[in-house]
C-alpha cells in the first residue's frame with residue numbers, strides 16, 4: 001500500500017512538473033516569457049524537490065580502495081553483533097571473492113551490510129531479499145535486510161568484474 005502511495009505521488013508530481021516545464025518553455029519560445037521566467041520555474045521545481053526530501057542515493061562513506069584492508073572496520077571483515085537481534089557485516093568485495101563468504105545469523109535478525117571494494121566495481125545481491133547494490137571503488141555501500149526465515153541465502157556479485165566473476169559468491173546462513 002505504501003509503495004502504491006509513493007508511486008501515485010511520484011507520477012503526480014512528475015506529470016505536473018513536466019506540464020509546468022512544457023508550458024513555460026512554450027511561453028519562452030513564443031515570446032510570452034523570457035529566460036528569467038524559465039529560470040524562476042526551474043528554481044521553483046528545485047525548491048519543491050528539496051522540500052519534498054527527494055535525494056539521490058549517496059554512499060554511506062568514502063574509502064580508498066588501495067588501503068581498504070588497512071582501514072577500520074575493513075581491516076577486520078566479519079560479522080558482529082551490535083544490539084540484541086542486530087548484526088553488522090563488514091564485507092570486502094574483490095576480484096574474485098567476498099570476505100567473509102559465509103555469514104551466520106539467527107532467524108529474525110536485522111543485518112546491516114557495509115561493503116567496500118578493494119579493486120574494481122562489483123555488485124552485491126542477496127537472493128530472496130531486497131538487497132541489491134553496486135559496490136563502487138571508493139565508496140562504502142550500505143544496505144540492511146531482515147532475515148525472518150531460516151535457510152541459506154546465496155549472495156553474489158552481479159557486476160561483471162573479470163575472469164573469475166562467476167565464482168564470486170557466498171551465503172548468509174540463517175539458523
Ligand SMILES: [Cu+2]
Nearest residue numbers: 157159161165
Ligand atoms: Cu563480478
